[in-house]
Amino acid sequence: MMMDQAHFGEYLLRQQMLHAASLGGLQPRVSLSAEPPSCEGRLLNGDLWRRFHDIGTEMIITKGGRRMFPSLRVSLSGLDPREEYCVLLELSLVGRRRWRWAGGAWAAAGGAEPQSPRRLMLHPDSPAPGHHWTANPVSFSKLKLTNNTMDAQGHMVLTSMHKYRPRVVVVRARDAAALAWGAPHAAFSFPETEFIAVTAYQNDRITKLKIDNNPFAKGFRACGQSKCKRKNVDGDSGVETQNESTDAKRPCSDAASSCSEEGSLRSSSPRSPPLIDSPTPLVTAPENTSPPPFYPPEMPYLNPLHMPIPYGMWPPPNMATNFLGSYWSALPPPAPSMPSPSTPPAPCRKLKSFTISALLGEG
DNA sequence: TCACCTGACACTTTTGAACTGA
């Protein structure tokens, strides 16, 4: 079990110092946990990730947002069952370089372009008690990636042809607004989850692997009607189609379903395929080799548009303004917005997808 | 000319409302 609590604490502290400085000298309120680290993280679909990593994982980014496949699914343990935690996902730029596909391989191609700061997402279940996080897989399957720097949907804004590594951060905090002064608990990243953001697939092997494993791409499998139809449209004789249909009988389809993503956060859904456990512990990696990302001063999490955005149904709309205005800042905690034990909880409005406008009750 | 990006397309899966029966 490896963890970088101290590293993360320093990272968080630096982030907040940045805010404090830019907010006019406010003192950051950071209370680093003094208890020994005990949290463990484990990548659940590590086998699938490794298959992609062996080839060189690529993730499509689109203007409207594209889901990650595979998605990040992590099992947490070692949390205090009664303590409240927030779980975040961060996408760290790996190396300060740009990549290009040349000669059938990825090669560095100059320095990195300026990055959007919005690469931190709050898990929709946050905050939740430790027993919730340890009892259920933590899935970020609904997360979407975009290259639209003007994105208002709360998607992760990435830059094409750049390499990123997901990083799961666990923070002990009763609500997202208190994240900034909550005690950081642990952070995990997994080398096999690194990927290069692209607007179109470069490596045919990645395309094939995605098609074979992503249920939504079933139509493009060798047995898929789409492929046959397209071939016919293209004037193909159909011989190749026949051959591929034979090949299509390989167990990829159903097996693919079993090793594909669940496509939803309903980990207990009867429709969901069984979880795939890694044969070996995959907890990494205190990023000893790659220090925690430190965003340049010109891009701190200051502007509300640059705030880390949750993509789930929390916080409730009445808290959204407060949330967007103070989250991840070094300001003192606002008056508690969460319902008190004596008052009934506000009805939870279910959002199909997290958007800022939805949070604000617009549209 | 090249590398990269965009939007329409056809396909599949997911989702949730409507319906049915116990």
Place this chain on the structure above:
DNA sequence: ATCAGTTCAAAAGTGTCAGGTG
């Protein structure tokens, strides 16, 4: 009246491809 199971249409998510952009 309630609940669980089924059905079905709409929404959402895929990669492909042709064309656009700088």
